[in-house]
Amino acid sequence: MPTQALFGQLLIGLINGAFYAMLSLGLSVIFGLLNIINFSHGAQYMMGAFVAYFCLQWAGLGYWWALLVAPLVVGTIGIVLERTMLKRLYHLDHLYGLLLTFGLALVIQGIFRNEFGSSGLPYGAPALLTGGYNLGFMFLPTYRAWVVLFSLAVCLATWYVIERTKLGSYLRAATENPTLVQAFGINVPRMITLTYGFGVGLAALAGVLAAPIYQVNPLMGADLIIVVFAVVVIGGLGSIMGSIVTGFGLGVVEGFTKVFYPEASNTVIFVIMALVLLVRPAGLFGRAS
Amino acid sequence: MPEPLLTVRGLNAWYGESHILHGVDFDVSPGEVVTLLGRNGAGKTTTLKAIMGIVRRRTGSVRFEAAELATLPSNAIARLGIAFCPEERGIFASLDVEENLLLPPVVKPGGLGVDAIFALFPNLRERRHSQGTKLSGGEQQMLAIGRILRTGARLLLLDEPTEGLAPVIVQQIGRTIERLKRDGFTILLVEQNFRFAATVADRHYIVEHGRVVDLIPNAALATSMDKLHEYLGV
Ligand SMILES: Nc1ncnc2c1ncn2[C@@H]1O[C@H](COP(=O)(O)OP(=O)(O)OP(=O)(O)O)[C@@H](O)[C@H]1O
Ligand SMILES: [Mg+2]
Numbered sequence: 001m002p003t004q005a006l007f008g009q010l011l012i013g014l015i016n017g018a019f020y021a022m023l024s025l026g027l028s029v030i031f032g033l034l035n036i037i038n039f040s041h042g043a044q045y046m047m048g049a050f051v052a053y054f055c056l057q058w059a060g061l062g063y064w065w066a067l068l069v070a071p072l073v074v075g076t077i078g079i080v081l082e083r084t085m086l087k088r089l090y091h092l093d094h095l096y097g098l099l100l101t102f103g104l105a106l107v108i109q110g111i112f113r114n115e116f117g118s119s120g121l122p123y124g125a126p127a128l129l130t131g132g133y134n135l136g137f138m139f140l141p142t143y144r145a146w147v148v149l150f151s152l153a154v155c156l157a158t159w160y161v162i163e164r165t166k167l168g169s170y171l172r173a174a175t176e177n178p179t180l181v182q183a184f185g186i187n188v189p190r191m192i193t194l195t196y197g198f199g200v201g202l203a204a205l206a207g208v209l210a211a212p213i214y215q216v217n218p219l220m221g222a223d224l225i226i227v228v229f230a231v232v233v234i235g236g237l238g239s240i241m242g243s244i245v246t247g248f249g250l251g252v253v254e255g256f257t258k259v260f261y262p263e264a265s266n267t268v269i270f271v272i273m274a275l276v277l278l279v280r281p282a283g284l285f286g287r288a289s
Numbered sequence: 290m291p292e293p294l295l296t297v298r299g300l301n302a303w304y305g306e307s308h309i310l311h312g313v314d315f316d317v318s319p320g321e322v323v324t325l326l327g328r329n330g331a332g333k334t335t336t337l338k339a340i341m342g343i344v345r346r347r348t349g350s351v352r353f354e355a356a357e358l359a360t361l362p363s364n365a366i367a368r369l370g371i372a373f374c375p376e377e378r379g380i381f382a383s384l385d386v387e388e389n390l391l392l393p394p395v396v397k398p399g400g401l402g403v404d405a406i407f408a409l410f411p412n413l414r415e416r417r418h419s420q421g422t423k424l425s426g427g428e429q430q431m432l433a434i435g436r437i438l439r440t441g442a443r444l445l446l447l448d449e450p451t452e453g454l455a456p457v458i459v460q461q462i463g464r465t466i467e468r469l470k471r472d473g474f475t476i477l478l479v480e481q482n483f484r485f486a487a488t489v490a491d492r493h494y495i496v497e498h499g500r501v502v503d504l505i506p507n508a509a510l511a512t513s514m515d516k517l518h519e520y521l522g523v
Contacts, residue, residue, distance in 0.1 A: 166391070172383040173392055180379045183341050184393035185367030185440070 007138040009255040015144055015213065017251020018151035022206040023228040024235060024243040025155055026199035029162070032175040032238045033195045036086055036097030041228070042221025043105040044200045047074045048207025049216045050112065053123055063126040063208070070208045071201035078200030082193050090192075105222075112218035120215035129212075147209050154205065155244045162240050171195065175238070230273045236286020246284060294319045294444060294475050295340070299349035300359075302332075302339040309335045311499040312349065317444070322466060322476045324486045327496035328522055333479040334376055336496065337446045340477075341373045342366045353444065370397045372442035376449050376479075378433040380421040387417040390436045397441030406435040409465055427458035434465065445469070448479045463488055483510075483517060495520045 023041060030038045051073050052066035061069065081104070089096045124130075125143040132141040162168040174181040174188050182188040207221070214220055235246030250269055258265040276284060293316035302310040310332050317323045325333045338344040340351050342363035351358040358366050367373075372393065381389055390403065390413065407414035410431040416424060424432060430450055437445060447466075451459045459482075466476060466489045480486040486493060487510050495503040497520065505513050 169384055169388045169392055173381045176381050176383060177379055179343055179363075180373075180375060181392075183343050183363040183367055183373050184437075185364050185396050186394065187364050 003137050006256075006259055009259045010252060011138070011140065011144060011148075011255075012258075013252040013255020014148045014248065015251070016254060017248035018148050019206050019210060019224065019247075020228055020231045020251055021155050021244045021247025022151050022202055022209075023224070024232045024247050025158055025240065026202040027228065027232050028235075028237055028240065028243045029158075029171075030196055030199040033171065033178075033192055034082075034086065034097070035090055035094065036101065037094055038196075038199065039098055039102040039225070040081075040105040040108065041101075041200075041203050042225025043108040044074055044078065044203040044221070045207040045210070045224065046112065046218060046221040047077070047108065048204025049123070049211040049220060050116075050207075050218075051204065052208045052211045053121055053216045056123070063129075063212070066208045066211075067205065070204045074204035074207075075197040075201030079193055079197040082196040086196065087189070087192070105225075109218055109222060116218055118217065118219055120217040120220075123211040123216050125212035143212055147213070151206070151209060152248075154202070155247075158202070159240050159244060227269055230269050232283075233273050234269075234276045234283060236280075236283020239283070239285035242283065242285025291318050293317060293352075294321075294354065295477070296350070296352040297336075297340065298352075300336070300339055300351060301348045302335055302344045303346040304335075304344065305346075309344075309499050310339060310347070313339075313496070313499070313501050315494045315501050315504070317475060317477055319443075319475055320470065320473055321492065322470050322478060322490045324478045324480050324483075324490045324493045325496050325501075326480055326483055326486060326493050326517075326521060328520075329481075331496040332499040333496050334448055335499075337373060337448055337477070337479060340366075341371065341446060343373070367393075367440075367442070368396045370442045371444045371446065372437035372440050373446045374433050374437055374448060374450065376452065378429050380424070380429045380432055382420060382422040384421050385417070386413055386419050386421055386424065386432060389421040389432055390417070390439070393436050393440045395439060395441050397443070399443075400441035401438040403439065406438055409438075409468070410435050427454050427461075430454060430458070430462065434462070438469070443473070444475045444477065446477050446479075449481060450478070451480070451482055451485050459485060481521075483521065 023045060027038055027041055030036060048070040051070035052063065055061040055066045055069055085100060086097065089100060129143040129146050132139055162171055170181065170186055170191065174191060178188045210220065231247055231250050234250065235242040254265060254268055257268040295317040297313055297315050300310055300313040313336055325336060327333050335344060339347045340358065342358065342361055347359055349359060353369055353371060356369055384392065390406065412428050413432055413435060416428065421432065434447065434450060450462050463485060469476065478486065478490060487507060490507055492507060493505045494501045495505065503520065505517065
């Protein structure tokens with residue numbers, strides 16, 4: 001077993017894991033407070049990458065600006081969506097939210113495919129992050145290292161805000177009992193809207209990070225989101241640290257499977273999901289309700 | 290008689306299609322402790338929730354100081370200086386004791402400080418880093434009352450604070466209510482336990498089938514026992 005290949009796959013695993021973690025984190029936060037399984041998450045991730053592309057093409061704003069602009073733009077679109085459509089579904093079964101957001105994802109992806117085809121548009125990494133380091137046992141591309149570290153930082157910052165701050169205590173409490181939190185004087189409907197905007201913004205941020213690695217493609221989120229849902233099921237909806245650990249962990253597991261048993265690398269996550277469902281239906285970190 | 294602090298007139302309320310309150314009328318003066326007594330399912334909790342705006346579908350008038358509450362959402366009602374302590378206590382499992390205590394935002398000046406609350410309920414100080422729902426039933430009730438004392442709300446709606454608690458804890462809650470009354474809080478108390486209610490309240494309203502059907506001043510309670518037994522079915 002060449003160590004080169006091992007470390008190469010470990011790195012790819014960490015990269016994939018970074019996207020799994022960021023996306024499942026947003027899904028978890030959204031599900032916790034809105035009770036909605038946000039199936040348009042993959043489309044919103046794709047929109048983030050496209051906003052980065054538009055920023056460059058139309059406004060000459062590069063990668064660093066896109067990291068800021070894309071979450072704001074896509075998050076704002078999410079907020080409009082929540083105010084006009086999602087908020088009508090909160091008192092209904094999860095299934096309605098899932099169907100609506102699934103339909104929206106198809107519509108959004110269809111529009112982008114119509115406009116931009118499905119071959120993918122190139123988007124380069126910023127000059128500061130090109131090149132790489134020769135570590136002796138492997139070559140580490142700077143941009144990939146950046147993606148892993150940056151998304152880890154974003155995930156941990158999100159965890160910190162939710163689990164350790166006053167604002168986070170409102171969010172946790174409202175996830176448990178929104179009626180009572182509102183009766184204490186908190187504007188819970190506004191908090192719900194902003195939370196959705198935040199979760200969607202996180203997906204868009206992941207989209208910008210992905211653009212230089214995978215190109216900008218209307219269907220880039222469609223396949224990814226299926227795996228991310230499996231990650232969420234394994235980790236257990238609603239646990240913040242659970243999403244982060246499971247996301248990175250499964251990315252790595254997937255990477256190693258490519259080295260040791262490549263035939264299973266596309267299915268290993270789903271096999272793990274089936275096993276976890278058998279043993280712990282609420283997920284590894286989920287609280288059984 | 291001073292101007293009432295809270296005036297409820299013709300209050301109707303619904304859960305979905307079920308019509309629960311059918312014209313509730315009563316008032317509470319500043320500094321009073323007033324109870325709502327009644328059988329299971331009479332509509333006492335619903336009355337508190339309709340005042341608080343937690344039951345959204347409601348008609349009639351709920352006046353607090355100069356404000357009309359019947360059309361406001363619950364967060365706006367809380368901001369006017371009313372706080373609600375629910376029957377099921379509503380302690381949050383994902384928050385520790387201190388976070389539970391600090392959760393309700395301060396809406397008016399003049400609330401109790403955290404130290405004053407810990408002085409009232411010393412157990413809470415010792416357990417402030419425990420998960421909220423790991424507390425005993427009595428401690429959870431203290432936490433549920435304690436956390437609304439910080440907010441500066443002057444009208445407290447307490448829903449069966451003594452339910453299911455040991456006699457010593459009931460006494461401690463009784464002393465707390467007396468102390469709050471001395472401090473000038475106004476309290477609307479829902480109770481099943483009229484023996485407890487008699488030790489703390491000025492007046493008692495009887496709720497039956499979604500209406501207030503009688504008013505008994507605390508001084509007249511002893512002579513109204515037969516009537517009361519009939520109302521409460523005890
Ligand atoms: N969420 C709800 N949906 C539908 N009906 C409800 C709901 N909550 C209460 N009710 C009904 O409303 C009526 C009044 O209930 P409420 O809880 O106000 O009674 P209560 O006087 O507080 O009784 P208890 O002493 O048992 O707490 C009851 O018939 C109850 O079944
Ligand atoms: Mg009740």
